Amino acid sequence: MLYWLFYEQLFTQFTPFRIFGYVTFRTLVASITAFLIAVLLGPWFIRKLQEMQIGQHIREEGPESHQKKKGTPTMGGILIVFSIVIPTLLFTNLGNPYVWVALFTLCGYGLIGFLDDYSKVKKGKNLGLTGKQKMALQICLVLAIGIWLLILHAKGLYSTEMNVPFFKSLRPNLLIDPWLRSPATYPLAFSGFFLFLWLVVVGASNAVNLTDGLDGLAAGLMIIAGGAMTVLCYVSGHARFAAYLDIARLSGAAELTVFCASLTGACMGFLWYNAHPAEVFMGDVGSLALGGSLGAVAVLIKQEILLVFVGGVYVIEALSVILQVGSFKMRGKRIFLMAPLHHHFEKMGWDETKVVIRFWIAGLVWALLALTTLKLR
Secondary structure: OHHHHHHHHOOOOOHHHHHHHOHHHHHHHHHHHHHHHHHHHHHHHHHHHHHOOOEOOOOOOOOHHHHHHOOOEOOOHHHHHHHHHHHHHHHOOOOOHHHHHHHHHHHHHHHHHHHHHHHHHHHOOOOOOOHHHHHHHHHHHHHHHHHHHHHHHHOOOOOOEOOEOOEOOOOOEOOOOOOOOOHHHHHHHHHHHHHHHHHHHHHHHHHHHHHOOOOOHHHHHHHHHHHHHHHHHHHHHOHHHHHHHOOOOOOOHHHHHHHHHHHHHHHHHHHHHHOOOOOOOOHHHHHHHHHHHHHHHHHHOOOOOOHHHHOHHHHHHHHHHHHHHHHHHHHOOOOOOOOOHHHHHHHOOOOHHHHHHHHHHHHHHHHHHHHHOOOOO
């Protein structure tokens, strides 16, 4: 909005407004704006949640130390989403379709999380939407995103090729059957595209959701992951950097830099109140929205595989749950004292703050590794 006003409309009349044409400036301002919105609106928002008696319900089988958190305001993810959307609308080029795909994913998954959180509050227990209901809604959203991306692909605005870490020339195309390139195989190719999209977006969304179990854990890791994605979006949208690093250059990806910076700033502002002892929890409305939008950005800038490194701790947390459930069903034995993994270390006697900080350190190492792979190819 401000980009359109100051750069596209008033630039010729007042040349200093040219600064709004620089992605780096808008990225910085958007992140600061998102941070300030979250910090300044935080006290009022938390007070409103308390007045509406929207409190967290704790798992009975969880660590005993968590029982004292019962009643802490939840659904703080609404504040995060709001703090991301406003700067994005203000400082991005709204004619860029990538921005709208990212915002649609953020708000769509946020809505699913809101329905889940609201159901928990209404029932008065830690049971919201069923697993089937949540998955059905997420699949519908992925189908809508996939169709949108295919329309952009048909217009030449989106590529279905992927960048593969450590390999310069290997760029598999999700819409081409590598064995039989004929019209008869197109349904198989499209099915593979939607399946892969589901794996990335839904997988990222639920991984963040599973990690959101300790004060500041998911928010802190999202600051790190969001910062890494901001860098990836910038180099993907910059002609010289993309050529130097030999990655797919996507002109539309530059505007996603502003979106990712807003996401990072919003999480920093939210962490101000979510740090131990937390005054508010993000709830599913926050974790699903953040994870889903992170996955969508990775799909848009063709860094789907690198997302595994960027969100390394999220992936490990999700795998710990999969392994725990699989082992119990197949062997009748548990691998961890409790899943997700952060609860395992709590059961071992680690203090909550120590778990969070060590996981942040691990997340930073994974993110730095992800950025390193851009050149190590």
